[in-house]
Amino acid sequence: MTIKGVLFDFDGTLTHPGALDFPAIKLELGCPVDQPILEYLETLAPARRAELMKILEEKEEIAAKASRPNSGAEKCLGDLKNRGLLLGILTRNSLSSVKKALKTFNGVTAKDFSAIITRDVSLPKPHPDGVLQAARRMGFKSSELLVVGDFRFDVMAGKAAGAWTALLTDGGRSVMAPGDPDPDFTISHLRTIFDILEQDY
Template sequence: MTKRLGEKTIGYFENLGALQKQQYAVLAVLFDFDGTLTHPGSLNLSEIRNIIGCPAGKPILEYISSLPETESASAMATLDAFELEAAGRAVPNDGAEELISYLKAENIGMGIISRNTQAAIERAMRNFRQTRMSDFQVIISRDAEILPKPHPHGILLAAERMNVLPEQVMMVGDYIFDIQAGKQAKTL
């Protein structure tokens, strides 16, 4: 039996051309972490950019990956340290834990796809009251050997691990990379 997620608000989307309603089965929800499930703990990206020499407007992870190996390792260690410290100050976004509880009760699979490290995710999760890492079937961080968002690889890997099709997954995020990755993976 297919579970339906919030039929009135999520389960039906209007086809604007034909004005016909279509129903979509949501079997899994993948969340971005910072800014989606959490209020990030004041990560000073300008300071990080300045320290590692990343030009304004260039994504930090992509900049770091373009550096020679020794510089890349040093820049990544700097980013990791800043993120871990900020993760200690992160708090759940309003309604995040209630949504996770609802999805869990409805047996909707859940996962996290993040450009953060696993350690930063685990540290921030300690600030959740009801939600545990074990509530998520899959957590894919930048520690995984995958291309980061906006590449769809993480979403496709998560869908495979959750034994669902990408078309049965809803990707929820707060940044353009989340939207781009979701579209490329053909998620809802």
């Protein structure tokens, strides 16, 4: 396998986990705990959806400002770039939140990414659309991309697009559900991406 680019999930992967309190946001929006927020909003009448989307965006902006880079994230991104790999971000969050959160990173800006795919421009994960878009923008096949994320939707989207997938875990309970595709790799720190790449060359 040849990996030419790494497509990162954003929240909880490039940022330190926990900034976005999904259970609290779901409670405030009246979203059932077992349903993803964006899909829940899609089920609502347009006026109500717009009202709740505004609340969600406010929560996301606050979380983005309070977020911090994940352990080793800045070094990992810099080292990948130095090795000639292209970088991308694929998130269910908004572009505005990503840009705000990236301001807390040292030596990393939005310009370091060849593709930043947010819900503003793609169908949300687990749909493979965002992975395919990122591969197109980078000029690669999706099979030349490694998708790295901390949630089952990251693995599902990557696998559905034919990309390699690495699940970033914090060593706690598995985020995967029965019937989900297995990630190609499971890592507990971003630096382990380099062990995956070593298998390449």
